Amino acid sequence: MKNLKLSDIKIFFVVLISLVVFLQGIFLIPPLDRDESRFAASTKNMIESENYTDIRLENVPRYKKPIGIYWAQAIFTKSLGTYPYDKIWTYRIPSLLGLILSVILIYLICRKIFNHEIAILSVFFLSTSMLFISEVHQAKTDGFLFLFISICNLIILSSIKDLKNKNKKLVNIYWISMAIGVLIKGPIIIIFTILPLIVFSLISRNINLLKYIHSSLGYLIFLFLVVPWFILITIESGGSFWYESVVNDLFKKVSSGQESHGFPPGYYTILLFIFFWPGCIFLIDTFKIYFSRFKKNIIKDQQKLFLFCCFFPCFFVFELIPTKLPHYVFPSYLSLSILISISLF
8 A cells, every 4th residue: 555656546536437327337238239139148048958058049059259248247146146137237237347547557558658648648549538438338349358358468568678578477377368358259359369469570571569568378378268169169060160250250240241231441530520529639640640750659669669669550450440339440449549549749
């Protein structure tokens, strides 16, 4: 408690107020879209059947996403809900906790790396954005996944200036977070965590970041957490899980617009000015600052370069994918919030 600063007390007070505000919506707002209802109904089916391996919606297999979000929703629904488990708010708790914990971590890490002003502004731009407010109220994968993507990228951001002194505990936490992310939404987490490391390595012409996360123990932890359920669901489904999740869901979204959600490149760029309000006010000026002197402002600053790699390559990949929904690029809002905040000081 001696190391607790007044600024820390303020941010936790702000988070507490935000939690109270968000809780009202979580209790009062009905299911916002069909996916939220389907996630909740599948989790309810899991609780009632007591089969925590298979994923079914009214006895029909639902293999679009892995098991992680259903386990998380089942834990909170069984702990906080009562039979017949039909209150939507219990299924929304993983999203709420995931995003609230993300905000706290972002503040603490940014304050340590930069300063209090940049830290508070970063969480302000993120937590007041329309997309954040939307995701915190929905019982889907994205709010919960955001936490583990944030953990991975914040670990790298906080370690990037001292890569020679590898913190093995942080590296293990990195791989645990990667494993949980894969269990929540499959390989999507790789786009937001590993792709930035690859792009960073290509731009900086060194592989120090990739070396930093290299860990035999980390790989074993990752496999130990991920592989068992995928083996069980392969047996349970007779292999149909892979066809439905990889071929019918993932590959078709990549190759063509699915479920009337096909849009051309530029879709997410336009939506930034809607879903990233009020941070979007500073977008154009921020990009002018960074790109006018790219070598000085980005290339020579490893932390800014990493943040740059966490936003632009990931954002660009999703602009190229035909199937588009606003929340697909939500994890990139983290690095964008920090970049804008830095540019203002």
